[in-house]
Amino acid sequence: MDIDINHIIQQSLKGDKNFQEILLKRLRPLIYKNIYKYWDVWDTEAEDMAQEGYIVILMSLKTFDSKKNVHYLHYIKTKLEYFYKNQHRKSGFRTNVSSLQEALHEYKTASSLSSIERIADQEEKYDLMKSIQNLSSEEQKIIYLYYFYGQSMQSISMNLGIKYGKVRSLKRQALSKLSIQMCRR
Known part of the structure; x- marks a missing residue:
């Protein structure tokens, strides 16, 4: 009740x-x-x-x-x-873009990679981070909350104050954009 x-x-x-x-x-x-x-x-x-x-x-x-x-x-x-x-x-002021740029910089400057596989893995992560940076701020938040923090879409909906259907739609839209961008690389 x-x-x-x-x-x-x-x-x-x-x-x-x-x-x-x-x-x-x-x-x-x-x-x-x-x-x-x-x-x-x-x-x-x-x-x-x-x-x-x-x-x-x-x-x-x-x-x-x-x-x-x-x-x-x-x-x-x-x-x-x-x-x-x-x-x-x-x-102090921090934007989504600046935080992503910091993360990208960390990937770029990763030192002493020991194998080709690790280098390829870092490249993929770098490309993914760069692609996420091209998403809208709402899409970025949803992707990070869902995939990086493991929150449910219901929880994301409540935390961001966005309707559940819109969260689903934005997530689907973001994944579609990421898929297209990653295929181009």
Whole structure:
């Protein structure tokens, strides 16, 4: 049975720990949606930022003023947006492209490869990374989450705040593009 979000919010504001835990689970997609605006899916800092987001939500339960006629969801959405924007400014700017370029550079500069097979394997990885770089940012995120982090498409849908059907479509589209690009190489 699905509990009404307004009931969950009211109980969370009253301090009910069980409902606060439910609220955190319900707001998880909002957290990751904001994180992925500023950090790469594969960035290790993203998971730390998720934990920070949970803390922001819990703290906001104490600071929320219902007398101001603002719904809690609007309040927390705005609070998370500005929190992540400020954290991103503090940590320095990194884009998907720059992270991929760093990964490509690592593949290029791999030292002392001992056999032709290892060299061929590195070449394939390099070509794949270069091809992934040509995908849209949404396609890149889906490919990385699905293949590199082993997340299910349902989980990716929730984390990115994208409908499941769109995630499937984007994944299929990305694989098609990668297939074409890899065949050309």
